[in-house]
Amino acid sequence: MNTKKELNARKKTKRIFLLITIIFLVGNVSFYLQERSKWIYEGQPYPKAKEWLVPANMMLVYGTTLTKLPFLDERSLIMKPIIGLQDYFVEKWQENLPDDDAEKYLGWYMFRLRTYMVPNATNVILYKNNTYSYKETRQANDEAWKTIEAMIKYKAKDKIFNEIRLSAFLNMSFFYVQNAILYWYHEKEIGIKTYSINQSNNFFFDQKMMFNDIKKMKYFKDLYEYIPQMEIYYKNSYPDIYKKIVLPYFQYMTDYLLTDYLLSLQLWKLENDNMSIESFCNKKENKYLQNHMSSKEELNKLKDKGVYLAVKSIEIIFSDSIDSKIEVVCNKNIITPINSGDRIPIN
Numbered sequence: 301m302n303t304k305k306e307l308n309a310r311k312k313t314k315r316i317f318l319l320i321t322i323i324f325l326v327g328n329v330s331f332y333l334q335e336r337s338k339w340i341y342e343g344q345p346y347p348k349a350k351e352w353l354v355p356a357n358m359m360l361v362y363g364t365t366l367t368k369l370p371f372l373d374e375r376s377l378i379m380k381p382i383i384g385l386q387d388y389f390v391e392k393w394q395e396n397l398p399d400d401d402a403e404k405y406l407g408w409y410m411f412r413l414r415t416y417m418v419p420n421a422t423n424v425i426l427y428k429n430n431t432y433s434y435k436e437t438r439q440a441n442d443e444a445w446k447t448i449e450a451m452i453k454y455k456a457k458d459k460i461f462n463e464i465r466l467s468a469f470l471n472m473s474f475f476y477v478q479n480a481i482l483y484w485y486h487e488k489e490i491g492i493k494t495y496s497i498n499q500s501n502n503f504f505f506d507q508k509m510m511f512n513d514i515k516k517m518k519y520f521k522d523l524y525e526y527i528p529q530m531e532i533y534y535k536n537s538y539p540d541i542y543k544k545i546v547l548p549y550f551q552y553m554t555d556y557l558l559t560d561y562l563l564s565l566q567l568w569k570l571e572n573d574n575m576s577i578e579s580f581c582n583k584k585e586n587k588y589l590q591n592h593m594s595s596k597e598e599l600n601k602l603k604d605k606g607v608y609l610a611v612k613s614i615e616i617i618f619s620d621s622i623d624s625k626i627e628v629v630c631n632k633n634i635i636t637p638i639n640s641g642d643r644i645p646i647n
Contacts, residue, residue, distance in 0.1 A: 338460075345457040346403070349396035356389035356411065364415055373431075374416040386411060403461040405450035408443045409468045413475070425478050434482055441479045444472045445519060452526045466534050467545050473523060474550050477557040480520075484510040511568045520561045524588070527554070552598040553617070559592035560621050567625060581630035589626075596623070 335357055339350040363382045367373050374383055390407045397404040417440065418424055421431040426440055451469040456462045484506050511517070534542040566588065569575040583590040596618070603614050 346397055346401075349393050349403075352389050352393035352396065356386055356393055359383075359386035359389060360411055360415055364419075367416065367420065373420045374412070400454055401458075402451055402454040402456040402465045403458055405447060405454070406461065406464060406468055409447050409472065410464070413440060413444070414471070418475075424475055427479075427482060434485060437479055437482050441476055441482070444476045444479075447472045448476065448523065448526065452529065462538065463541050463545070466530065466538075466541055469526075469530050470545065470550065470554075473527060473558075474554045476523070477520075477554055477561070480516070480561070481505070483513065483516055507568075511565055517561075517565055520558060520565075524558055524562065524591075527558075548598065549602055552595045552602070555591055556595035556599060556621070557617070559588045559595065562588040563592055563626065564622050567622065567629065570629065577629065 335354045336350075339353055340347055344350060359382055363374065363379060363386060366379065366382070367376075372378065390411050394404050394407055417426060417432065421427075421429055423429055426432040426437040427434055432440070447468055451465050451472070456465045486504060486506060486509075531542070531546075566575055566580055566586070570577065570580055579585055580589070583593065599614055
């Protein structure tokens with residue numbers, strides 16, 4: 301009697317297992333066909349590459365679903381097989397793309413930062429919730445800069461990636477200026493200690509090192525030039541994409557933080573007799589100052605309208621900026637916020 305019950309139980313278990321297996325296989329085949337129809341369309345410029353992108357996206361869905369579980373992220377041991385397979389497919393996708401297409405350089409943005417790291421940290425500032433170390437954040441910022449430069453240098457032939465190119469550039473620009481300050485934090489006190497960024501007081505910001513970092517300062521200047529180039533190109537060539545993707549808060553906050561760095565550099569030059577007060581305080585002559593003040597004005601307008609992100613973070617950003625120092629250096633009448641939010645045209 302017991303043997304018969306055991307046999308029936310085993311048969312039932314096998315049937316359930318078989319049913320689950322069939323559902324899993326059918327679901328995956330359906331998922332694959334759905335993804336493939338999205339990417340392998342008539343006129344697709346790189347069909348061979350997209351054959352590899354389809355399974356890469358499937359692995360990404362599986363991985364991001366798993367990382368919704370508590371205490372699990374893309375660095376967890378259990379994720380290694382999925383991430384390893386995903387990376388393999390991503391590599392094959394990129395190998396089948398030409399070197400002069402923006403799509404080839406979007407792997408890290410799509411398959412790491414946007415989908416794993418930022419959601420895991422629950423903040424675009426990766427180190428803010430102690431989810432990622434300072435070293436990991438610096439490495440992420442280095443990758444972000446590579447993406448920024450590639451998005452400026454190359455265009456995308458694929459119609460979907462043409463849209464991703466703009467969003468990646470804008471998102472990476474915002475990400476870069478939010479995390480860049482960490483380049484000049486050190487575990488030991490070097491140069492000028494100004495303030496600590498963690499409760500243990502082990503890390504200090506070195507202002508002198510920042511201003512002497514010619515390479516990074518050039519990046520800020522380059523980014524200031526890149527942003528309007530991308531804006532003009534998409535406004536003229538793809539106005540619908542531009543309107544869909546560009547969000548005022550991120551646009552003005554990127555400008556505000558970027559010019560905060562550039563004006564800090566100018567103030568340092570001013571203090572070291574490398575720049576005149578007249579040049580610095582003249583909005584018509586100093587494009588960074590004009591854009592900084594116009595961006596602040598636009599952010600305040602968003603705050604007054606009750607835009608969630610602006611209300612939540614704008615006061616913190618303003619309090620950490622150099623605006624009060626500018627007011628000390630310049631006559632307040634000189635830096636009254638300009639009426640127009642337009643950026644000064646780049647020559």
